[in-house]
Amino acid sequence: MKRECSSISRLLEKYFDQEVTPEERSLVEGHLPDCSACRMALDTMQNLRILIKNPVEEAVEKETFPWVWEKIEKGIQRKERPGLWNFLKSWLDVTPLLKRKILIPAVAAVVIVILITAPLLYKKMSSYPGPSVVEYVESETYNVMVYELETPQVTVIWLFEDPEEESSTS
């Protein structure tokens, strides 16, 4: 390799890619006839280009692009008619809300409504807790149990005469 190779080699790739100025081109072309190393470097770049490009060109030449446009048309139509899942997703998607900065106030409003209505609903829906035992009296002959029902105001008294026999009065 000649001494000026170091300066020319910087230009060699640009020369190969046809990106040099006319002055640079003259410099490189003046150098090449006397420098086998730079000529070999150019050949290597050219061989690599052929290796990369030729199979692609051959593939393009033999390709007839069958049905590609029809598939594209079908693909566009499919995307224009979103499926059920996409429809649900679009409903559940909160991104537009986030973009409009209304998600936080909306969530706050929902929480407030829940806090206000929940105790009322709970009160209405709460189940009857069952009778509560007011008193239980044991004796040799009878055992008596007094219950109190909340609604309506009823008192139930159970009288146990015998473990096998039970009667009730109210």
Add this chain to the structure above:
Amino acid sequence: MDVNEAQLISRCQQGDQEALEEIFNQYHQKLYRIAYGVVRHREEALDIVQEVFIKLFRSIHQFKGKSRFYTYLYRMTMNTAIDHTRKMKKAPSLSMDEEEGFQLSDDADRRPDRILDHKELEARVKWAMDQLSPDQKAALIFREIEGLSYQEIAEATGCSIGTVMSRLHYGRKKVQELLKDYVGRGEVL
């Protein structure tokens, strides 16, 4: 951008599929060349071209004309092809028998030993290209296959001309090293 192309883009932006078909007729071979350069597989390259045109139709309203339309399309194709390669890496790859990446030109080339050489060489080129970073690969494909200038590559990849030159230099160096047995002896497909 010429007037016809501007009108085509404008029609396409308004949802005109006939305009998209005209764009398809104009560009499908170029886009196939880029896609094929990345994946080196016929069916996959066709799928990529199809995907690019569907994407284009959905997103063409975003094209504001700041770059040239073909560099916008090339960028979209390259990104789609590279994404496709990433997905395929996760999936099992096809065997070489299923590859259809080349055509034999004459009877001598159809000899079994030549077919094997051809397949092996094509597989080596694909392997060597796959060793590059996506940026280096994109620069090399745009330059070596599509013949874009540094300025056009910079536009299509969204970087400076200096970066393009650097990617080309290191990409070439790496592939030359990996394929030194072939580029050195001047073997071509």
